[in-house]
Amino acid sequence: MSFKRSLLNTAVGIGFAAGLASVTAAETITIATVNNGDMIRMQGYTNQFTAETGIDVEWVTLEENVLRQRVTTDITTKGGQFDIMTIGMYETPIWGAQGWLVPLDDLSAEYDVADILPAMAGGLSYEGTLYAAPFYGESSMIMYRTDLMEAAGLEMPDAPTWEYIGQAARAMTDRDNEIYGICLRGKAGWGENMAFLTATSNAFGARWFDEEWNAQFDSEAWANTLNFYVDLLNEAGPPGASNNGFNENLSLFQQGKCGMWIDATVAASFVTNPNDSAVADKVGFALAPDNGLGPRSNWLWAWALAIPAGTNNEAEAKQFIEWATGKAYIELVAANEGWANVPPGARTSLYENPNYQAVPFAKMTLDSILSANPLNPTVDPVPYVGVQFAAIPEFSGIATEVGQEFSAALAGQQTVEAALAKAQAITTDAMEAAGY
Amino acid sequence: MARAISPQRKFLTTGAAWAVGLLIFFPILWTILTSFKTEAQAIASPPIFLNFDWTLENYAVVQERSNYVRFLMNSIIIAGGSTLLGVIIAVPAAWSMAFVPSKRTKDILLWMLSTKMLPAVGVLYPMYLIFIKLGLLDTRTGLVVVLMLINLPIIIWMLYTYFKEIPGEILEAARMDGANLRSEILYVLTPMAIPGIASTMLLNFILAWNEAFWTLNLTAAQAAPLTAFIASYSSPEGLFYAKLSAASTMAIAPILILGWFSQKQLVRGLTFGAVK
Numbered sequence: 280m281s282f283k284r285s286l287l288n289t290a291v292g293i294g295f296a297a298g299l300a301s302v303t304a305a306e307t308i309t310i311a312t313v314n315n316g317d318m319i320r321m322q323g324y325t326n327q328f329t330a331e332t333g334i335d336v337e338w339v340t341l342e343e344n345v346l347r348q349r350v351t352t353d354i355t356t357k358g359g360q361f362d363i364m365t366i367g368m369y370e371t372p373i374w375g376a377q378g379w380l381v382p383l384d385d386l387s388a389e390y391d392v393a394d395i396l397p398a399m400a401g402g403l404s405y406e407g408t409l410y411a412a413p414f415y416g417e418s419s420m421i422m423y424r425t426d427l428m429e430a431a432g433l434e435m436p437d438a439p440t441w442e443y444i445g446q447a448a449r450a451m452t453d454r455d456n457e458i459y460g461i462c463l464r465g466k467a468g469w470g471e472n473m474a475f476l477t478a479t480s481n482a483f484g485a486r487w488f489d490e491e492w493n494a495q496f497d498s499e500a501w502a503n504t505l506n507f508y509v510d511l512l513n514e515a516g517p518p519g520a521s522n523n524g525f526n527e528n529l530s531l532f533q534q535g536k537c538g539m540w541i542d543a544t545v546a547a548s549f550v551t552n553p554n555d556s557a558v559a560d561k562v563g564f565a566l567a568p569d570n571g572l573g574p575r576s577n578w579l580w581a582w583a584l585a586i587p588a589g590t591n592n593e594a595e596a597k598q599f600i601e602w603a604t605g606k607a608y609i610e611l612v613a614a615n616e617g618w619a620n621v622p623p624g625a626r627t628s629l630y631e632n633p634n635y636q637a638v639p640f641a642k643m644t645l646d647s648i649l650s651a652n653p654l655n656p657t658v659d660p661v662p663y664v665g666v667q668f669a670a671i672p673e674f675s676g677i678a679t680e681v682g683q684e685f686s687a688a689l690a691g692q693q694t695v696e697a698a699l700a701k702a703q704a705i706t707t708d709a710m711e712a713a714g715y
Numbered sequence: 716m717a718r719a720i721s722p723q724r725k726f727l728t729t730g731a732a733w734a735v736g737l738l739i740f741f742p743i744l745w746t747i748l749t750s751f752k753t754e755a756q757a758i759a760s761p762p763i764f765l766n767f768d769w770t771l772e773n774y775a776v777v778q779e780r781s782n783y784v785r786f787l788m789n790s791i792i793i794a795g796g797s798t799l800l801g802v803i804i805a806v807p808a809a810w811s812m813a814f815v816p817s818k819r820t821k822d823i824l825l826w827m828l829s830t831k832m833l834p835a836v837g838v839l840y841p842m843y844l845i846f847i848k849l850g851l852l853d854t855r856t857g858l859v860v861v862l863m864l865i866n867l868p869i870i871i872w873m874l875y876t877y878f879k880e881i882p883g884e885i886l887e888a889a890r891m892d893g894a895n896l897r898s899e900i901l902y903v904l905t906p907m908a909i910p911g912i913a914s915t916m917l918l919n920f921i922l923a924w925n926e927a928f929w930t931l932n933l934t935a936a937q938a939a940p941l942t943a944f945i946a947s948y949s950s951p952e953g954l955f956y957a958k959l960s961a962a963s964t965m966a967i968a969p970i971l972i973l974g975w976f977s978q979k980q981l982v983r984g985l986t987f988g989a990v991k
Contacts, residue, residue, distance in 0.1 A: 309936050314950040319780070337936035340947035345931055352932060356843050358852055360935040470951075525952050530758040533954075545952065555755050555954070 306595050307335040308362040311350050313343050313582065315545075317415050317622045318365065321603055324611060328602050334595045343470070354379045354587050362596040363584050366411055368402040368653070371583060372670045375405030381586040381593055383409045383600070390601045394626050399581050402653045402664070411583035412604040415545070416624025418647035419478060419577045421565040422532065422550055423539040424558060427451045427458065441482060441507065441568040441576070444539065448515035451538030460515035462537035463508070466524035467686035469678035474667040475541070476685060477678075478578040480504040482570045484658040487669050487706075492662055492715040494706035496681075496699045505695045509688055521690035533557060541567055541576070544647055547640035548619060564643040566650065572658050578667035579651035581625065624648055677709045743967070749960035750774070757957040773961035781944060783965060790940035790969075792855050793930070794923035797862035798916050801870045804863070806912065809874035810904075814883070824875065827868040835865075835928045846933060853935040861933065862923045870919055877911030910983060917973075917981050924970050941966035 312318045318340070325336045339361070341349060350364045354374065366374070374380050386392055392400075392409065399413045421444070423435055431450040436443070448460030464475040477487065485500035495501060512520045515538075517531055525542060529549055532540045533556040540546070553559040567577035584604060586596045602608060609629060612621045619638045621629065629635050630645045656666045663669035668678065681702040688698035749757050751769045777783070812820045842861070843852075851857030881904065889903040927942040934943060948955060948962040974981065 311935070314947055314953070314955070316953050322780070339935050339939070339943075341931070341943070342946050342949035343951050345946050345949075349932060352839060352843055356840065356847060358843060358847050360852055526950075526954055529954055530760075533755075533758070534760055536760075543952065549953070 306333075306592060307337055308592050308595050308599060309337045309339060309360065310363040310365070310584075310599070311339045311341065311346060311361045312365040313346055314340050315582065316548075317545075318582070320612065320616070320620070321414070321608075321622075324608070327611070328599060331602070332595075332598055334598065336599065350587075357589055359587075359589060359591070361587060362590045362592045363586055363599060365414070365582055366585050367583065368579065368581050369665065369668050369670055369675070371403045371411045371585060372405045372664060373672055374585070375408065375410035379588055380410040381588055381590070381596075383412055383586075383597070386412075386597065386601060390605055391628075394606070394628050396625060396627055396648060398579055398648055398651060398653070399625055402579060403581060403583050411581075411585035412600050413581040413583045413625040414604050415622035416579075416581040416648055417543045417545045418579055418624070418644065418651055419475070419542055419567050420544050420547075420643050420647045421539055421541050421567060422546065423447075423563050423565065424451070424535070424537070424561050425563045426558075426561045427538045428563070435563055435565050438566045438575075439568050441570050444541075444568045445507070445511055445515075448511060448539060452515045457536050458538060459517040459531070459536060460538040461511060462517055462523065462528040462531050462540045463512060463520065464524055464528065464542065465512065465516075465521040465686055465689050466527070467521075467679065467682040468524070469668065469675045469682060471524045471682065472686055472689075473678040473682040474578055476504065476508065476682075478567070478667040479508065479576040481574040481657040481666065482568060482572065482576040483507070484570070484572050484574075486657045486659055486661050488662060488710075490660055490662050492710055494703050494710065496703040496706060501699055501702075502695065505685060505688065505699060509695055512689060513691075521686045543580070544624065544640065544644040547644065551639065564640050566643065566647060574652075574657050575650050577647045577651050579648060579653055580667070673709055673713045677706050680705045680709075743971075746960045746963050746967075749957055750964045752957050752960075754954055754957045757960070758954055773957045774965070776958055777948070777961045777965065781947065781962070783944065786939060786941045786944040786966075787969065789855060789934075789938055790924055790942075790966075793858045793862060793938070793940050794920050796855070796859035797866065797923045798919045800859060801863045801867050801919055802912060802916055805867060805870040805874050805915075809871050809878055812871075813875050813878035813881075814886075824872065827871060831865075831868050839932060842929075843933070852933060853937045853939075855938045857933060858930060858938060858940075861929050862926055865926070865929070866919050866922050869922070870915055873915045873918070874908075874911065877915070878908065881907055910980065914981050914983065917977055921970060921974065 312322075322338050322340070325338070329335055339349075346365065347370075350361065350366065351370075352358070353360045354364070371380070375382075383392075395409075395413060396416065399416045400409060403409060403411045403413060421435070421439070428435055428447065428451070431447065433447050433450060435447070439447075444461070450460065451458065452460040464472045466472055480486070480501060483500050483504040485498060485504050486495050489495055517523065517536065523531070525546070528537065528540055528542060529546055531537050532546075532550055535558045540550075547562075547564065550556050550562050551559050556562075567575050569575040584600045586593060586600070590596060604625065606626065606628060609621045609626070613634065618632075618634050621635070623629070623641070623644055630641065635641050651666045653664050653666050655661075661669075663671060665674075668674055684693070684698040684701045684705070687693050688695050748764070750773055751771070752763070752767050753770060753772070756763055756767045812824065846852045846857055849857075851860075885907070886899055886903060889899050894903065924940075925942070927946075930940050930942045931946055934940070945959070945962050945966050948959040950959075
């Protein structure tokens with residue numbers, strides 16, 4: 280009897296405990312994100328969110344390309360592994376159009392959706408509905424060495440032309456002392472050299488497609504873009520430029536080997552950080568160059584938080600997004616780590632804040648973001664949305680292949696003409712196969 | 716009689732072996748050294764080899780940011796589980812093909828190996844959908860099964876080759892001495908096969924430990940092993956090489972230590988047959 284009784288007691292006890300656990304257990308949301316400085320910082324403050332809301336947060340942090348493959352697999356198969364995904368401006372309109380994301384059209388009044396920078400909100404929407412909330416936004420700009428410019432007897436205008444940048448780069452180059460006038464992306468990839476080259480081509484009046492989706496690499500504007508880029512890097516760039524991406528150029532710049540570097544505005548906080556950068560106090564900023572045709576060569580990007588359709592924790596996910604991309608979070612980071620470390624480029628109110636206006640790269644970042652127009656990125660009209668990409672599913676594959684051809688041209692393995700001819704063929708074939 | 720080797724020749728071959736060994740080990744050594752540098756020292760040009768201020772800061776940051784023990788436990792369970800399951804299935808398969816071969820044995824072996832030639836990404840979506848249906852996404856059970864399936868052809872091949880080295884006469888002699896099938900397997904074959912099974916298990920454990928495609932694509936927060944731990948420190952926008960190196964060192968340390976202690980077993984199993 281005692282055995283049966285103790286068995287019964289145990290069973291009742293377990294049942295009671297399980298019931299209790301199910302009542303008191305906090306909701307847990309799983310967030311997939313990238314290993315970028317601002318994201319890592321946010322993870323550090325997650326405890327505050329849990330304390331405020333009782334919602335636990337599980338982080339899945341992955342390298343950018345791994346993350347992209349991982350979340351794409353999950354959302355296309357409705358795997359339901361994540362309650363929030365960190366995605367960019369490229370994926371958001373495509374996934375929004377497919378109905379794969381929860382529309383963020385019912386965020387609270389306190390969140391103040393209207394405060395999101397219009398360029399960011401536009402790039403993260405589909406047909407006027409916001410599908411992802413920007414955590415931080417970025418554009419690209421020129422970072423230059425003030426001391427080297429002075430030594431060359433030059434003064435950087437706030438909004439230089441490509442012609443001026445070419446002259447300045449050649450004037451600053453001193454190969455004997457391993458000083459290279461300009462460092463630019465050369466590593467192949469749609470988010471690597473093609474992000475830079477597509478943005479640059481806008482200033483030269485080039486475009487990926489005409490209004491009938493015909494590839495345009497046989498145009499004079501593309502020939503001018505690629506010839507200028509290859510000549511400039513051959514004459515004033517570091518050796519092996521065709522292997523350099525963001526990190527390689529950041530490393531070169533921080534070691535004082537680049538006169539100029541045109542890349543993501545988020546790099547400004549790295550190159551001005553005296554702990555990592557040998558030239559932290561000698562860096563100036565200017566808008567990305569133009570050619571007098573209207574568009575500048577800067578891009579527009581945002582890392583944003585989106586909720587995959589079908590998640591079981593939609594309400595909790597929205598709560599987190601409001602917390603992480605809201606005004607209070609910016610103040611939380613500013614109070615603990617200073618204004619230079621708050622996530623930039625997402626909210627208008629941040630740039631109206633006098634404390635933030637004192638940050639050296641704040642104004643140039645905002646001006647760069649405001650000067651990019653994803654709906655009308657280049658001189659002639661285009662059928663796609665995006666400054667440094669075309670927001671169609673086929674783009675990443677095509678641009679990666681085209682990027683390999685352009686990288687090979689930079690490495691001297693083929694001529695610019697040959698690279699452009701191959702790019703035209705690759706793009707035409709892929710678009711025809713996709714039914715455009 | 717063994718051929719005499721001149722001291723010069725011995726010196727040369729030893730030197731060459733050390734050079735090749737160091738060359739192969741250098742990337743691991745460099746990773747370990749980088750993990751003790753600051754981020755600025757990690758990217759210094761020219762590279763700093765040993766002359767830097769050694770710091771444990773990267774390990775402290777990694778420890779604070781990630782739940783290393785959870786990743787480690789997942790790696791141990793997934794690699795260990797898939798190895799055990801693989802051997803349990805592979806031993807009878809290899810045994811039958813080695814000792815009771817049929818006309819099609821060679822074809823079956825080749826067919827099994829051919830499954831290794833398919834690029835993994837080609838079956839990602841079907842596999843993902845199956846995992847969703849079976850509720851296996853982000854579970855250790857799911858990964859144990861997948862990694863077992865991936866490595867099974869290699870395990871069977873290794874064991875088959877190993878068993879083929881065991882002369883049938885030994886088994887015959889055992890039978891003539893009155894051993895039944897059970898005694899024959901337990902007391903004659905198994906003792907001879909143990910080194911082969913052990914080295915196969917060891918190699919399979921290492922392969923499963925290092926597998927980075929399925930472990931990254933089929934896990935999220937719960938079942939992610941050390942490969943995901945490393946991937947979380949890789950960043951295309953930001954120089955975190957020292958922290959990445961610290962994470963990598965922590966991820967490979969257990970398998971390096973295991974390899975170090977079992978290297979004799981591993982080398983013997985891979986280079987010699989059972990009774991050669």
